[in-house]
Each structure stands twice: as C-alpha cells, then as structure tokens.
Amino acid sequence: MRQRIEPRFRQIYVAIAAIPPGRVASYGQIAARAGLPGRARLVGKALRETPDGLDLPWHRVLRANGSIALARGSRGFREQSRRLRAEGVEVRDGRVPMAAFGLDHDLDRALWCLDPPRDA
DNA sequence: GCTTTGACGTATG
DNA sequence: TCATACGCCAAAG
Numbered sequence: 600m601r602q603r604i605e606p607r608f609r610q611i612y613v614a615i616a617a618i619p620p621g622r623v624a625s626y627g628q629i630a631a632r633a634g635l636p637g638r639a640r641l642v643g644k645a646l647r648e649t650p651d652g653l654d655l656p657w658h659r660v661l662r663a664n665g666s667i668a669l670a671r672g673s674r675g676f677r678e679q680s681r682r683l684r685a686e687g688v689e690v691r692d693g694r695v696p697m698a699a700f701g702l703d704h705d706l707d708r709a710l711w712c713l714d715p716p717r718d719a
Numbered sequence: 720g721c722t723t724t725g726a727c728g729t730a731t732g
Numbered sequence: 733t734c735a736t737a738c739g740c741c742a743a744a745g
Contacts, residue, residue, distance in 0.1 A: 626727050639727040640740060646726055648743095660726080668726035675726075723745080731736085 610634055611645040618659040621686045623700050625663045643668065658682040665697040 614632040618624050624632075626639035635641060646657050658679040662668050669675040671693055680690045688700050697703075 627729090630727085637728075637740060640725065641727090641742075643726040644742065657726085662726085663728060670726090679726095721745105724743085725741105728739085730738090732734105 607633070607635065607641070608645045611642055612649070612653060612655060615642075615646075615655050615657065615660060618656055618702070620656070620659075621688060621700070622702055623659045623661050623665075623683070623688060623695055623697065624702050625661055625665075625697070626668070627663055628702065629660060639663075661695055661697070663697075665695045665701075667693045667695075 610633040611629060614629045615624075617632070626642045627637075629642045630636060630638045633642070642660070646655075646660065649655060649657065660668075667676055667679050667690075669679060676693065680693070683690050683695065688695055
C-alpha cells in the first residue's frame with residue numbers, strides 16, 4: 600500500500616535526495632530548491648514525517664549555520680553525526696563548517712576557479 | 720476555529 | 733556568540 604505523498608512534500612524529498620554525498624545543505628536551501636522559498640519549517644516537518652520505505656539522505660540537511668537540528672544527545676543527533684562523518688564530513692561539537700561542505704562552496708569553486716576539483 | 724508547537728530563517732542589538 | 737523578535741505554515745489539541 601503506497602502512502603499518498605503531497606506534491607509539495609514530494610518536491611522536498613526530491614531536493615533532499617539530490618544532495619551529493621559528502622555535502623550538506625540547509626533547510627532553507629532545500630525549501631528553495633523545492634520551490635518553497637521561505638518555508639524551511641515545512642522541510643523539517645517533511646523530514647520528521649518521512650514515509651517509511653523512503654530512503655533519504657536526511658543526515659545531509661542542517662540548519663543555516665551548519666548545526667545539527669536534532670536535540671543534542673538524542674538518538675537522531677548521534678546517528679546524524681555518525682552518518683556525516685562516515686561520508687567524510689567534518690562534524691565538530693554538533694556542527695559542520697558550511698563554508699567547506701555546503702553546496703554553495705561548489706558554486707564558488709566553479710565561479711572562482713579555486714582549488715582543483717578533487718571531488719568524491 | 721483558535722492556539723500552540725515545531726528537525727527553521729533572517730535581522731538586529 | 734547569545735538573545736530576542738518576527739515571518740512562515742501544517743498538524744495537533
């Protein structure tokens with residue numbers, strides 16, 4: 600039995616699924632990519648109520664400042680940290696340096712022709 | 720229906 | 733860096 604997924608939510612899931620491994624994105628960025636600018640909260644809601652069976656890289660979604668949104672010490676918090684580190688993302692004190700792992704870093708590198716693309 | 724509650728964001732001091 | 737205020741909106745009570 601397939602759960603009916605609201606189109607808006609579906610776009611959110613699509614946007615999340617599009618985050619490359621080893622990279623992270625903020626709730627706001629995901630919302631924007633899903634065609635819902637300014638609705639970051641909706642992304643959080645969509646994540647919390649992710650239908651079973653949907654295998655999303657939810658751990659690549661962080662707050663705008665790079666911090667993990669889940670409660671420190673919670674199960675999800677540890678799980679997210681673990682998954683991120685497993686992908687080579689630096690997590691220190693529940694935070695990720697967005698400047699280095701965020702998607703816009705890719706854009707900067709492309710535009711400014713910075714360091715050689717030694718991507719994963 | 721109205722109020723509260725969020726896996727949030729931006730602006731401001 | 734921390735705190736407060738406000739915007740946002742779906743779901744739960």
